[in-house]
Structure formats: C-alpha cells, structure tokens
Amino acid sequence: MRYTPELGREICARVAAGESQHALAREPGMPSRRTFRDWALREPEFGAAFETAKLEGRARQIAADREADLRPGTGKLWRKMMAQASPKRRRGGSVSILTPELAEEICLRIAGGETVLALSADPDMPCAGSIYGWARRDDGFREMYLRAKEIAADLYFDLAHEIAMEATEDSVRGDRLRVQQLRWRLALSEPKKYGLRRMLGPAPERERDLDENGEPRPFAIEVVDFVEARGGGWRELG
Numbered sequence: 709m710r711y712t713p714e715l716g717r718e719i720c721a722r723v724a725a726g727e728s729q730h731a732l733a734r735e736p737g738m739p740s741r742r743t744f745r746d747w748a749l750r751e752p753e754f755g756a757a758f759e760t761a762k763l764e765g766r767a768r769q770i771a772a773d774r775e776a777d778l779r780p781g782t783g784k785l786w787r788k789m790m791a792q793a794s795p796k797r798r799r800g801g802s803v804s805i806l807t808p809e810l811a812e813e814i815c816l817r818i819a820g821g822e823t824v825l826a827l828s829a830d831p832d833m834p835c836a837g838s839i840y841g842w843a844r845r846d847d848g849f850r851e852m853y854l855r856a857k858e859i860a861a862d863l864y865f866d867l868a869h870e871i872a873m874e875a876t877e878d879s880v881r882g883d884r885l886r887v888q889q890l891r892w893r894l895a896l897s898e899p900k901k902y903g904l905r906r907m908l909g910p911a912p913e914r915e916r917d918l919d920e921n922g923e924p925r926p927f928a929i930e931v932v933d934f935v936e937a938r939g940g941g942w943r944e945l946g
Contacts, residue, residue: 709739711747716754719744724761726768730881804834806842811849814839815856821863861898864890 722732733741748755804810814834817827828836843853868890875883894902 709743711751711754713754715739716747716751716757720754720757720761723758724764724768726765726772804838806846806849810834811842811852815852818853819856819859819863821860821867857897861894861902864894865902868894 719732719738723729729741729744732738733744739747744758748758814827818824824836824839827833828839839853842849844850868887871883871886871890891902
C-alpha cells in the first residue's frame, strides 16, 4: 500500500483517540502494523506525528482506566487492591477473627479458583493481609490453604485448556497471554506436577528397595550369553 498524507493523518488521528494499532490494522483498507513502522521510518513528518499520536492515545487510555476505577463495580481489581495496600489508604473495618466456618469458606473459594486478592475485595471477607497472616501462623489453616491451592492448580490447568480450545482469530492475542500466565502460575505453585522442566537428580528410593532397617537391599547382576541355535532362534550358552 502506498503512503499518502491523507491516510497518514487519519491513522494518527485514530491512534491519538485511543484506538489500538492492532485493531486499526485489521480494518479493510488499512495497512499492517509493520507498514505503520516502515512509513514512520521513511516519512519523517508522519513518523513524528505517529509518535505523538501514540503518546496521546496512551494518556487517554490511562485516564479512562483511572476513571473506570472510581466507578462502583468497574475497574481492574489489581489497581484497587494496590490502592488499598497503600499506607495512605488502609482498609478499614473491624479486626477479623479466624473461625472454622470462615476458614472453610475461604479455602473453598480459593479451591474454586478465586485469588486471595479477589476474595479480600468482598466486604464480607477479611483483607488479604489477614489471610496471608493466618496461613503463616495457624498450622491447621495453613494445611487447608495449601490443599486449596493444589485443587485450584488443577482447575487452572483445565482452564488453560478451555481457553486455548475456545480461542478465535479475534481473541487469540489476549487468550495467549491468559494461557501463558496460567502456565507460569502452575509452574511456580506446583513445579513437580506442572513444571516445564523436571528436577534432575537421583530417582527417589522405593520401599521395596530397602530392607527392614531402611538400608538398600543387596542385588546381583547375572550375565547370560546366548548363541544362535540350529533352525533359527537363540539358546542360552552352557
């Protein structure tokens, strides 16, 4: 596709308005993202305007995200939780007390795939710091918490498969990021089961290889020679 000043101005105006280059390049009659870069290198005027448009579009997107975070029920969860973790914006409310019923509800929701940050965003649930603190100090809760994490790992494994199977041409970029994040999470949380690389080292000893004192049982190696028999086949020598 040949560059024209009119097309260059249209591209810059739409990028500055917040439209992504990927969405723009997929539109019929528009060049590819690689062509955007080539034109920016070959056409100095377009290159300068294109860089300015990208900065303006990014600023608009940041402003829109911040505005969405202020509306109830909208915005990205991680931004809200980071804001709550700020020393200037501690989460209020009464001190939570760990009870068997609360511990069971927390672990059931974690086993169902809910993160601690998402859980703590619920007004009826304790904050993330309390949950992490209980997992460190309370042996019973820690055992339940770790078991819930193991169950959640199996759910994440199945979820990654479903995301990959349902991916479409329009969603593949975002779906790839989701699957990669799930793989990374699984590899760190359950490396023996879902790690991409297995640990090298001696194989674990089996109970049948040990005697009653826990010592390795002695074993012998028998070497047998074979010779070709008449009529085909092999027979033991000797």
